[in-house]
Amino acid sequence: MKIKVIVTLKNGVLDPQGKAIQQTLNGMGFDSxxxxxxxxxFDIEINENNEVKAKSKVEDMCKKLLANLVIEDFKII
Amino acid sequence: MKIKVIVTLKNGVLDPQGKAIQQTLNGMGFDSxxxxxxxxxFDIEINENNEVKAKSKVEDMCKKLLANLVIEDFKII
Incomplete structure:
Protein backbone atom coordinates (compact mmCIF):
# COMPACT_ATOMS: atom_id res chain seq x y z
CA MET A 1 0.00 0.00 0.00
CA LYS A 2 0.95 3.63 -0.47
CA ILE A 3 1.69 5.84 2.53
CA LYS A 4 2.17 9.60 2.19
CA VAL A 5 4.39 11.62 4.49
CA ILE A 6 4.85 15.37 4.87
CA VAL A 7 7.98 16.67 6.57
CA THR A 8 7.92 20.34 7.60
CA LEU A 9 10.26 22.64 9.47
CA LYS A 10 9.22 23.25 13.07
CA ASN A 11 7.75 26.64 13.89
CA GLY A 12 10.50 29.11 14.65
CA VAL A 13 13.07 27.42 12.42
CA LEU A 14 14.18 29.86 9.71
CA ASP A 15 13.16 28.88 6.18
CA PRO A 16 15.17 30.99 3.71
CA GLN A 17 13.92 28.93 0.77
CA GLY A 18 10.30 29.63 1.70
CA LYS A 19 11.15 33.30 2.20
CA ALA A 20 12.67 33.47 -1.30
CA ILE A 21 9.53 31.92 -2.78
CA GLN A 22 7.35 34.39 -0.89
CA GLN A 23 9.36 37.36 -2.16
CA THR A 24 9.26 36.03 -5.70
CA LEU A 25 5.47 35.59 -5.51
CA ASN A 26 5.11 39.14 -4.16
CA GLY A 27 7.29 40.40 -7.01
CA MET A 28 5.09 38.58 -9.52
CA GLY A 29 2.06 40.48 -8.29
CA PHE A 30 0.74 38.04 -5.68
CA ASP A 31 0.72 40.75 -3.00
CA SER A 32 -1.57 38.85 -0.64
CA PHE A 42 7.23 11.38 0.29
CA ASP A 43 5.08 8.76 -1.42
CA ILE A 44 6.16 5.42 0.01
CA GLU A 45 5.03 2.16 -1.62
CA ILE A 46 5.32 -0.52 1.03
CA ASN A 47 4.73 -4.26 0.76
CA GLU A 48 2.31 -4.47 3.69
CA ASN A 49 -1.46 -4.71 3.49
CA ASN A 50 -2.24 -3.91 7.12
CA GLU A 51 -2.60 -0.12 7.29
CA VAL A 52 -1.73 0.13 10.98
CA LYS A 53 1.45 -1.91 10.51
CA ALA A 54 2.41 0.01 7.38
CA LYS A 55 1.99 3.37 9.11
CA SER A 56 3.97 2.21 12.11
CA LYS A 57 6.84 1.15 9.82
CA VAL A 58 6.74 4.49 8.03
CA GLU A 59 6.79 6.30 11.37
CA ASP A 60 9.95 4.39 12.19
CA MET A 61 11.48 5.40 8.82
CA CYS A 62 10.65 9.03 9.49
CA LYS A 63 12.34 8.93 12.87
CA LYS A 64 15.43 7.16 11.53
CA LEU A 65 15.93 8.74 8.10
CA LEU A 66 13.30 10.95 6.52
CA ALA A 67 12.98 13.69 9.13
CA ASN A 68 15.52 15.49 11.30
CA LEU A 69 13.49 15.67 14.49
CA VAL A 70 15.65 18.46 15.92
CA ILE A 71 14.29 20.94 13.39
CA GLU A 72 11.53 19.07 11.56
CA ASP A 73 8.11 17.56 12.23
CA PHE A 74 6.52 14.80 10.18
CA LYS A 75 2.93 13.90 9.49
CA ILE A 76 1.74 10.61 8.00
CA ILE A 77 -1.37 11.11 5.90
CA MET B 1 -5.74 31.72 5.64
CA LYS B 2 -3.33 28.88 5.14
CA ILE B 3 -3.35 26.83 1.95
CA LYS B 4 -1.27 23.67 1.57
CA VAL B 5 0.09 22.47 -1.75
CA ILE B 6 1.77 19.24 -2.74
CA VAL B 7 3.85 19.13 -5.93
CA THR B 8 4.80 15.68 -7.21
CA LEU B 9 6.58 14.33 -10.25
CA LYS B 10 4.25 12.94 -12.88
CA ASN B 11 4.10 9.18 -13.23
CA GLY B 12 6.80 7.99 -15.56
CA VAL B 13 9.22 10.82 -14.74
CA LEU B 14 12.41 9.39 -13.26
CA ASP B 15 13.00 10.26 -9.60
CA PRO B 16 16.65 9.46 -8.73
CA GLN B 17 16.31 11.16 -5.33
CA GLY B 18 13.38 8.93 -4.40
CA LYS B 19 15.28 5.90 -5.69
CA ALA B 20 18.26 6.78 -3.46
CA ILE B 21 15.97 7.07 -0.43
CA GLN B 22 14.37 3.72 -1.25
CA GLN B 23 17.76 2.01 -1.52
CA THR B 24 18.91 3.58 1.73
CA LEU B 25 15.75 2.42 3.51
CA ASN B 26 16.24 -1.11 2.13
CA GLY B 27 19.84 -1.02 3.33
CA MET B 28 18.67 0.01 6.80
CA GLY B 29 16.52 -3.11 7.05
CA PHE B 30 13.21 -1.74 5.75
CA ASP B 31 12.96 -4.49 3.14
CA SER B 32 9.26 -4.00 2.49
CA PHE B 42 4.26 24.35 0.46
CA ASP B 43 2.40 26.04 3.30
CA ILE B 44 1.14 29.35 1.94
CA GLU B 45 -0.23 32.00 4.28
CA ILE B 46 -2.42 34.25 2.19
CA ASN B 47 -4.27 37.42 3.15
CA GLU B 48 -7.65 36.28 1.83
CA ASN B 49 -10.55 34.96 3.92
CA ASN B 50 -12.63 33.51 1.12
CA GLU B 51 -11.42 29.91 0.71
CA VAL B 52 -12.52 29.61 -2.93
CA LYS B 53 -10.68 32.82 -3.88
CA ALA B 54 -7.60 31.85 -1.89
CA LYS B 55 -7.41 28.43 -3.56
CA SER B 56 -7.88 29.95 -6.98
CA LYS B 57 -4.98 32.35 -6.33
CA VAL B 58 -2.79 29.50 -5.13
CA GLU B 59 -3.69 27.49 -8.24
CA ASP B 60 -2.47 30.43 -10.29
CA MET B 61 0.80 30.53 -8.28
CA CYS B 62 1.31 26.81 -8.87
CA LYS B 63 0.88 27.21 -12.62
CA LYS B 64 3.17 30.24 -12.80
CA LEU B 65 5.92 29.39 -10.30
CA LEU B 66 5.59 26.51 -7.87
CA ALA B 67 5.16 23.59 -10.27
CA ASN B 68 6.75 22.75 -13.60
CA LEU B 69 3.68 21.38 -15.36
CA VAL B 70 5.74 19.59 -18.00
CA ILE B 71 6.99 17.07 -15.43
CA GLU B 72 5.05 17.84 -12.25
CA ASP B 73 1.49 17.72 -10.95
CA PHE B 74 0.17 19.82 -8.08
CA LYS B 75 -2.60 19.24 -5.57
CA ILE B 76 -4.10 21.92 -3.33
CA ILE B 77 -5.21 20.46 0.01
Missing part, protein backbone atom coordinates in the same frame (compact mmCIF):
# COMPACT_ATOMS: atom_id res chain seq x y z
CA UNK A 33 1.03 36.15 0.12
CA UNK A 34 2.20 36.74 3.69
CA UNK A 35 4.40 33.72 4.28
CA UNK A 36 5.55 30.59 2.50
CA UNK A 37 7.16 27.63 4.23
CA UNK A 38 8.53 24.76 2.21
CA UNK A 39 8.58 21.14 3.25
CA UNK A 40 9.15 17.71 1.77
CA UNK A 41 6.67 15.12 0.63
CA UNK B 33 9.77 -0.59 0.85
CA UNK B 34 9.11 -1.05 -2.88
CA UNK B 35 9.26 2.51 -4.14
CA UNK B 36 9.75 6.04 -2.84
CA UNK B 37 8.90 9.16 -4.79
CA UNK B 38 9.76 12.54 -3.39
CA UNK B 39 7.81 15.73 -3.89
CA UNK B 40 7.58 19.24 -2.50
CA UNK B 41 5.19 20.68 0.00
Missing amino acids: VKEVRQGKY | VKEVRQGKY
